Amino acid sequence: MSAERKSREARRRFTGSSITTVTWVLAFVFFAPVIWLVMTAFKPESAAASNPPVFFFAPTFEQFEAVLSNGAGAYFLNSLIATGVSTILVVLLAVPAAYAVSIRPVKKTSDVLFFFISTKMLPVVAVIMPIYVIAGQLKVLDNIGTLVILYTAMNLPIAVWMMRSFFQEVPAEVLEAASMDGAGLIKTLRTILIPMVTPGLAATALICVIFAWNEFFFALNLTAANAATVPVFLVSQMTSEGLFLAKLSAASVLASLPVVIAGWVAQKQLVRGLSMGAVK
């Protein structure tokens, strides 16, 4: 190897490792608020809101215990029901709909897709008043079923778009063969389509779970004592008689944990989910 090539090689390696260092530093800065949140959750209250900030302390589970004994369980149960049931409903409605617009499209399919996505552009505030008034008249304010229906409507358009893109990847011959064998919709879905798009279905469900679990606006305005979800609980922790920052941080960590873990596990699926399947 000539000296010139050797030095070019060394320079390349140096550039490479400095880019790696820059990447790590940027990632650390970007991630620092999360580290700080988790650290604060393990602090005694006296160390949480201090100036200068405390970086070394004896970690305690005190705040987590306080949050859990403060009735957090009921809110988590509400969130679990609202998220779980709405996600199941979304999948049950979106799969046949996506099948109709992708495998056996009729005229106006793109209009139907446009309609679905246009509902995501409808500002939620523009429909909250009638929903509030109607729910009041039907006596379903502060009712978890109301949230389930709204979360289903909120996630359904995304799910139809995502499932459509997954179905479009299924080879036409496979479906032709199924229809030759006389398989109907349910049978085709169950035995052929669903098994082929399981990762896509998982991605769809994950996105629905994330948005339903994190939803705040409907929950804030339509629930009170009985049906309040985790985000509402979190806000209720900011009491007027004083801010308990460590406790609030512990509650934030607990509230975010399910989605953070699910998202970490399913990073690859997240991309296609977030792009509504447009990115292959």
Added chain:
Amino acid sequence: MSRAEGWRRRGPLLPALIFTIIITQLPFLVTIWYSLRNWNLLRPDGNQFIGLANYVDIFLDSTFRSSALNSIVITLGCVFLAMILGIIFALLLDRKFRGQGVVRTMLITPFLIMPVAGATLWSISMLNPSFGLVNWVISLVGIPPVDWTASHPIISILMALVWQWTPFTMLLVLAGLQSQPKDVLEAAQIDGAGWTKTFIWVTLPQLRRYIELGVLLGTIYVVNTFDQIYLMTAGGPGTASANLPFYIYQRAFLGFDIGQAAAMGVVVVIATIIIATFALRLIFRSFDAKD
């Protein structure tokens, strides 16, 4: 196609379609109805039909105009900054290095943190004037403490929003980078194009669709921002940082002015539809061309 066959094909679509129409479109029709009425819950004598008077009031309402402007500034600012940061992070991640998986996991986490938790984290732990981490960091280089959410409410909200949405744009751009055919890049290298030239003339055009998609989807979500404003500034000081969703919420649930709030909602929807129609057609073209 026979009529029966047509229904057989349309059938599976109907439950989702009907559900969506009932839950999203009917309330909107009711909103239009409310918007034509003088209905304030604090005034029991009200609730008559008043035609377009609510709409006339909106155009005389300077807070509505400033909230609309804030909506635009916050949405464009967040989507633009998140996209720039997202592209930088994606480029840094799109190479083999030690700990790549860990770094990617760290970078996507802000998106997964519950927005309510993220908003309180930023407004209290990060931006608090006396014990916030940001003021401590800038004090290390001699900058005096800043009362972020009171003096720079929009910048504070943007910090929290950009932090939350950068992972989203990063993931999309990263998907675009990883779908780049490697032989094109190699060809560019062989032709003697440097990194900058390759990026501008080869990578960026290929990323265009992904960037457009990120901008469109990001805008759809960010324009509806409520949590951060509700928790970080409550639209304040005064109404300095209220965006349209927050201002309408205020008129409806704190001012109990159903008619006014409904009219604002209708105006926002019309504006959104006009903008979205252009944007969606663009994206439809760029993604359908491939199918």
